[in-house]
Amino acid sequence: MHAKTMEGLAGASASIQMLSTPMNVAKEAERKGDIDKMKRAMSYAAGLTEQAGEYSQKSSEGMKLDAQEAKKKEEERQEELIRARQKEREELEKRIEEKKQGETKEPESSFDSAEISEEGKQQAEAAVQHSSAAADSTNHTQDVTYDKSGEAAEAVEAIGENVNVSV
Numbered sequence: 242m243h244a245k246t247m248e249g250l251a252g253a254s255a256s257i258q259m260l261s262t263p264m265n266v267a268k269e270a271e272r273k274g275d276i277d278k279m280k281r282a283m284s285y286a287a288g289l290t291e292q293a294g295e296y297s298q299k300s301s302e303g304m305k306l307d308a309q310e311a312k313k314k315e316e317e318r319q320e321e322l323i324r325a326r327q328k329e330r331e332e333l334e335k336r337i338e339e340k341k342q343g344e345t346k347e348p349e350s351s352f353d354s355a356e357i358s359e360e361g362k363q364q365a366e367a368a369v370q371h372s373s374a375a376a377d378s379t380n381h382t383q384d385v386t387y388d389k390s391g392e393a394a395e396a397v398e399a400i401g402e403n404v405n406v407s408v
Contacts, residue, residue, distance in 0.1 A: 244303070245302055245306065246303030246306075248299060249296045249297060249303055250296075250300045252292070253293045253296035253297045256292045256293035256296060260289045260293070264286050266278070267282035267286065
């Protein structure tokens with residue numbers, strides 16, 4: 242924010258706040274019928290109103306200067322972006338021209354590759370064998386049911402009984 246804008250806004254605000262005092266004095270003098278006092282108070286109020294107007298003009302000038310500075314900065318930023326785009330375009334055109342001539346400095350493939358070491362391959366095989374052995378061992382287990390005393394009881398399927406459960 243420009244200094245003129247801040248000064249104008251602060252001054253206008255202060256002038257308007259101070260305007261209430263002479264206006265209250267003028268109203269009181271009017272009620273009492275004291276015309277001289279009322280005229281003096283109104284002249285003070287008029288002076289403060291003019292002062293507030295001057296500060297308002299100053300803040301308007303400051304805001305215009307702020308707008309001009311902002312516009313200038315935006316134009317400079319736009320010009321800088323245009324220069325950057327032109328530079329990028331020139332570099333791209335240069336790379337395209339180099340590719341056409343076969344003088345490219347970039348590798349043919351534009352992706353990364355990874356190689357797995359022998360130790361990594363052995364660990365992967367061991368993990369696969371371990372997981373298949375664990376899967377085989379789970380297939381041979383039998384479902385076990387425990388009774389209230391904590392002893393293993395025969396599964397219902399083994400003794401051939403049906404259990405009906407209602408909810």
